[in-house]
Amino acid sequence: MPVRNTTARWGSIAQLFHWVIVALIITQFVLASIAADLPLGLAKLATLARHKSVGITILGLAVLRLIWRWANPTPVLPNTLKPYERVLANVTHATLYALLFAMPITGWLMSSARNFPVSWFNLVQLPDLVAPSRPLYEALHTTHAVLAWILIATAVLHVLAALKHHFVLKDDILRRMLPFTSSR
Amino acid sequence: MVRFSRVTWCAGSVLALVLSAAAVADTAAPVHYSVDAARSLLRFSFVQAGAENTGRFRSMKGDITFAPDNLAGSRIDVTIDVASLDTGDEERDTTLKGADLFDVAKYPQARFIATKLVAKGTSRFDAQGKLTIRNVTRDLNVPITFQTKTEQGKTVGYMTGRVTIRRLDFGVGQGEWKSTEWVNDNVTVSFSLRLVPAAT
Numbered sequence: 001m002p003v004r005n006t007t008a009r010w011g012s013i014a015q016l017f018h019w020v021i022v023a024l025i026i027t028q029f030v031l032a033s034i035a036a037d038l039p040l041g042l043a044k045l046a047t048l049a050r051h052k053s054v055g056i057t058i059l060g061l062a063v064l065r066l067i068w069r070w071a072n073p074t075p076v077l078p079n080t081l082k083p084y085e086r087v088l089a090n091v092t093h094a095t096l097y098a099l100l101f102a103m104p105i106t107g108w109l110m111s112s113a114r115n116f117p118v119s120w121f122n123l124v125q126l127p128d129l130v131a132p133s134r135p136l137y138e139a140l141h142t143t144h145a146v147l148a149w150i151l152i153a154t155a156v157l158h159v160l161a162a163l164k165h166h167f168v169l170k171d172d173i174l175r176r177m178l179p180f181t182s183s184r
Numbered sequence: 185m186v187r188f189s190r191v192t193w194c195a196g197s198v199l200a201l202v203l204s205a206a207a208v209a210d211t212a213a214p215v216h217y218s219v220d221a222a223r224s225l226l227r228f229s230f231v232q233a234g235a236e237n238t239g240r241f242r243s244m245k246g247d248i249t250f251a252p253d254n255l256a257g258s259r260i261d262v263t264i265d266v267a268s269l270d271t272g273d274e275e276r277d278t279t280l281k282g283a284d285l286f287d288v289a290k291y292p293q294a295r296f297i298a299t300k301l302v303a304k305g306t307s308r309f310d311a312q313g314k315l316t317i318r319n320v321t322r323d324l325n326v327p328i329t330f331q332t333k334t335e336q337g338k339t340v341g342y343m344t345g346r347v348t349i350r351r352l353d354f355g356v357g358q359g360e361w362k363s364t365e366w367v368n369d370n371v372t373v374s375f376s377l378r379l380v381p382a383a384t
Contacts, residue, residue: 040279042360042367049233049366115272119234126235132272 001179005072009176014072017065018177021100024058025151028103032148052111053121055104062100078171092158099151106147110140214257215332217341217379219246224377226264230351231368239271239280248379250330250341252303260298260311260343262377267292284358291318298326307331311345317354324349341379348372 004011010018031051038044077086108129111118115132119125130136165173175181221244229238243265250258267288271277281288298313307329315324328345350369351357361367 040275042363045233046366052233115237116232116276117235117237122234124234134274 005075007073007076008172009075011072012179013068014065015177015179017061017068019179021058021061021065024054024061025155027054028058029148029152048116049119049122052107052118055107056118056120056126058100059104059108062097062104065100066097075176078173080169080171089161092154092161095150095154096158099147099154102147103144103151106140106144110137110144113137113140214249214251214254214259215339215341216382217246217248217250218382219244219248219262220378220380221245224375226373226375226377228269228371228373230371233366237271237276239269239277241265241268242270243268246377246379247382248341248343248377250301250343250379252307252309252330255301255303255309258301260296260301260313262296264294264296265292266294266317284361285356287318294318296324296326315349315354317356320354322349322353338381340381341377343377343379344375346372346374 001015002009002011003013005014028051031047031054035044035047035051038047077089081089108118108126112128112130113133113136115128117125117128162174162177165171166175221242224244226241226244227238228240229236231237241264244262246260246262248260248262250260266286267281269277269280269286271280280286283289294315294317296313296315298311300312302310302312304310304327309328309330311326311328313324313326314321316322324347326345326347328343331342332339333342334340348370351367351371352362352364352369356371357363357367357369
């Protein structure tokens with residue numbers, strides 16, 4: 001499988017970015033729901049620390065992923081798409097990319113507002129983005145949660161679309177993002 | 185006449201001695217200060233999950249007798265209201281005040297008493313004494329600086345210092361908080377105290 005993208009297919013690097021980020025986002029939802037159920041204490045502290053580290057990892061990968069996207073051809077959408085489907089696909093993809101940045105950044109902001117600085121896996125302490133403020137923290141917490149729901153909704157739409165292409169339209173759309181497959 | 189003159193001479197000598205002793209005592213008498221808590225800062229910082237978190241104690245009382253040229257007569261005694269801790273997050277403050285950490289219900293105060301002060305250079309000293317937290321007392325040497333300023337005709341002292349202690353030495357961390365995996369043992373305490381002459 002080629003490393004770089006072609007106009008017909010995602011290369012191995014783009015696929016790696018896609019699937020690693022998928023796995024990390026699922027990890028984030030799991031860690032966040034574990035932390036939400038924990039009482040104040042060491043376990044919650046540890047779970048949230050991991051959630052923050054994974055979030056910063058996603059932010060870093062998102063930057064690299066966009067650079068890689070700009071430096072590569074983008075596989076084109078099939079001609080069978082109706083104009084509104086084309087718009088919907090583009091909006092969905094743009095929303096997912098935007099959330100790859102918005103989720104970690106609102107998380108980082110809310111940590112700063114709560115005066116709990118963020119560290120990346122105990123290795124690097126990140127600077128605080130805003131001064132501590134409880135009302136700001138509350139607002140950011142709500143934003144982070146709302147964005148998480150938007151992410152779930154958009155991801156569901158994205159998955160359903162991919163499945164429709166694969167099983168109903170029987171085209172290459174899903175397969176070109178899957179490793180170990182070849183395009184027809 | 186002879187006797188009279190001898191008495192006069194004796195009295196004069198005694199008077200001179202008393203006066204000179206008084207003069208010496210006057211220049212070297214350590215000033216007695218109290219801590220101006222509203223204009224002092226007592227901070228602590230600790231590493232939690234790889235990130236440095238900071239907090240401060242807002243309420244303290246200090247009884248400080250200090251003169252750089254009379255260290256033998258100098259003494260530092262500061263009592264901190266542990267419940268006045270503030271890390272900028274109410275939930276974390278509540279956790280810190282809880283039984284497993286500071287246990288403020290049982291141990292409302294922490295205290296540092298330095299009875300031996302050693303000159304370490306211009307305006308720099310070592311304050312050797314004992315720190316008590318959670319009723320556990322440990323020897324502690326705190327490097328400090330001390331300077332005086334005249335503010336509105338009064339002598340005001342400024343004392344700063346910074347020392348790293350280990351929280352577990354004092355039992356600040358019981359149960360799960362004994363672990364240093366997520367909260368480091370080392371805690372840095374730094375202070376900048378404004379000392380005002382105590383009403384005597």
